[in-house]
Amino acid sequence: MDSINSFKGYGKVDELEERAFRRKTRKRIIILVVSSIVLLAVVVGAVVGVVVKNNNNSKSYSGPATISDSLKAVCSSTQYPDSCYSSIASLEASNNITQDPELIFKLSLQVAINELTKIHDYPTKLMDQTNDEQVKAALNVCRTVFDDALDHLNDSMSSMQQGEKLLSPSKIDDIKTWLSSSITDQQTCLDSFEELELNSTNSRVYSDIETAMKNSTEFASNCLAIGTKIMGLLSQFDIPLHRRLLGLDHQGSSDFPRWVGPGERRLLQEVKPTPDAVVAQDGSGDCKTIKEAVDKVPKKSDKRFVIHIKSGTYNENVILDKSKWNVMMYGDGKTVTIISGDKNFGVDKIPTFDTATVAVAGRGFIAKDIKFINTAGAEKHQAVAFRSGSDRSVFYQCTFDAFQDTLYAHSNRQFYRDCDITGTIDFIFGNAAVVFQNCNIMPRQPLSNQFNTITAQGKKDPNQNTGISIQNCKFSALETSLSAPTYLGRPWKDYSTTIIMQSAIGSFLNPLGWKEWVSNVDPPKTIFYAEYQNTGPGSDVSNRVKWAGYKPTLTVDEAAKFTVKSLIQGTDWLPATSVAFQESL
Numbered sequence: 001m002d003s004i005n006s007f008k009g010y011g012k013v014d015e016l017e018e019r020a021f022r023r024k025t026r027k028r029i030i031i032l033v034v035s036s037i038v039l040l041a042v043v044v045g046a047v048v049g050v051v052v053k054n055n056n057n058s059k060s061y062s063g064p065a066t067i068s069d070s071l072k073a074v075c076s077s078t079q080y081p082d083s084c085y086s087s088i089a090s091l092e093a094s095n096n097i098t099q100d101p102e103l104i105f106k107l108s109l110q111v112a113i114n115e116l117t118k119i120h121d122y123p124t125k126l127m128d129q130t131n132d133e134q135v136k137a138a139l140n141v142c143r144t145v146f147d148d149a150l151d152h153l154n155d156s157m158s159s160m161q162q163g164e165k166l167l168s169p170s171k172i173d174d175i176k177t178w179l180s181s182s183i184t185d186q187q188t189c190l191d192s193f194e195e196l197e198l199n200s201t202n203s204r205v206y207s208d209i210e211t212a213m214k215n216s217t218e219f220a221s222n223c224l225a226i227g228t229k230i231m232g233l234l235s236q237f238d239i240p241l242h243r244r245l246l247g248l249d250h251q252g253s254s255d256f257p258r259w260v261g262p263g264e265r266r267l268l269q270e271v272k273p274t275p276d277a278v279v280a281q282d283g284s285g286d287c288k289t290i291k292e293a294v295d296k297v298p299k300k301s302d303k304r305f306v307i308h309i310k311s312g313t314y315n316e317n318v319i320l321d322k323s324k325w326n327v328m329m330y331g332d333g334k335t336v337t338i339i340s341g342d343k344n345f346g347v348d349k350i351p352t353f354d355t356a357t358v359a360v361a362g363r364g365f366i367a368k369d370i371k372f373i374n375t376a377g378a379e380k381h382q383a384v385a386f387r388s389g390s391d392r393s394v395f396y397q398c399t400f401d402a403f404q405d406t407l408y409a410h411s412n413r414q415f416y417r418d419c420d421i422t423g424t425i426d427f428i429f430g431n432a433a434v435v436f437q438n439c440n441i442m443p444r445q446p447l448s449n450q451f452n453t454i455t456a457q458g459k460k461d462p463n464q465n466t467g468i469s470i471q472n473c474k475f476s477a478l479e480t481s482l483s484a485p486t487y488l489g490r491p492w493k494d495y496s497t498t499i500i501m502q503s504a505i506g507s508f509l510n511p512l513g514w515k516e517w518v519s520n521v522d523p524p525k526t527i528f529y530a531e532y533q534n535t536g537p538g539s540d541v542s543n544r545v546k547w548a549g550y551k552p553t554l555t556v557d558e559a560a561k562f563t564v565k566s567l568i569q570g571t572d573w574l575p576a577t578s579v580a581f582q583e584s585l
Helices: 002-009 015-056 067-075 081-089 092-096 101-119 122-127 133-160 169-194 200-237 239-245 262-269 290-295 556-560
Strands: 277-279 305-309 312-315 318-320 327-331 337-341 358-360 366-368 371-374 386-388 393-396 399-401 407-409 413-417 420-423 425-430 433-437 440-443 452-457 467-471 486-491 497-501 528-532
Touching (some): 067 200, 081 200, 101 133, 101 169, 101 200, 122 133, 122 200, 133 169, 133 200, 262 366, 262 393, 277 290, 290 305, 425 486, 452 467
Parallel strands (some): 277 305, 305 327, 312 337, 318 358, 327 366, 337 371, 358 386, 366 393, 393 413, 399 420, 407 425, 413 433, 433 467, 452 486, 467 497, 497 528
16 A cells, blocks of 8 residues: 555655756756766667677677667667668768767658658559559558658657757657557558458559558668667656656646646536537538538647537538647537448448548547447448547547447547447457546447457557556446457457556456457467456456466556556646546556
């Protein structure tokens, strides 16, 4: 109990005291951080001898590290060290490389941008070479996600070129998130082909696109690995800033992460915020369709645009692309304002990515008091009710209703509070850094030959800062007649990461708890699946799976990595939305 109390209390300091501390120590902090960079460069140089010695099996190596050795040492932290070294060294700017690790990171980022730019239009080229509609649809997904991936890389570069000598902790988190999302975007292109039944046409196109993407995916992975290693080392020296990064200096008693700012907080607290556009089917608003209202949203605006959707069922598919920033949609209640669609993969053969009734990509999206539904039904298989790739997005008092693949938490940082989510197979899936709190998660009866898996997490790269965290939620069957085998989830990719903690789990759950992706084949040891302090008849872990990557229990410190303040840096941005949140355990 003492350890728990000390954890919860860490960082709770007096505002005036901390302000005075910052004034007195600002110069000292700057000196410390600069020194850490110099020290890191020295460390890199010092270990190069060992790295090179191990790589070359040489017993005669001695002397100072060269620039080339420093680059090799940095690249040794990546999954693709050869492509890391050759690609960065090939830049003209490499002639000016010092042992400055931040410069090496910037060069790795430029390499990733250059390569993705080369293949950016390749899906369009391939679309012109085929008449297969399913292949064209998959390539169209590739075209969309390549565009998003390039934006995430460019945003990362822009963030580093805003005149600051040293990267702030919040920028470090932003960059790691955007690089993680860029990798997810590119993987989504391949996912759109992998769900097709292979034939000569789509197999050839898949092979072409996969080959073309080899360098871009490796370079993005290298960049993330370098950034994670270097930035992680720097943060260890920066104790005062690290405390700010974790959001441990509390601001009031809000239950929401601090990246939800005061303006958004007020909007979420208001029953009916003043709208910029009103959608009403009876003509009493500015627009009769949601699409009309979305068309009014200015591009990449820092000003919040509020859309009020009055009660009614809106049968339309709504897309807010990456240019639609800071949009808030609110309804008259999650039982009366309903956005409904029926696109699906199983019968209509639409890529799962494109089946979403509502899809958002622009940063800062907020939804409140709305029901998102896909009515395709179990027999049409993959059919998404909502897809979010919106960074720092918030969903409050909403309902997500479908069967297979209900909620696609695709990428970036997301937070769900007081929501209802229903479905069958993989009905919460994706590779976002996402936290669910106080939500009702309700598996339902699937087709007669199917099972239920609540989650399917898609972490592909070990350095991605992604995962599904479900905290203080209630797991219960939607129907009392639920008889299908039901599991908490299954690992979709090699580094899938999911934790269920401090939640109530009903008796419907299969005692094994989790299910493998491929029947009777244990998942890779690299996954991270865990449970922590759950209650209810389904929380008994004594008969759980025996996977190497599954932990039936965690320490406080291990579980804390999956809280709002750690997994999604939520204490930096959520408070502005006024949505309540629990930032720690």
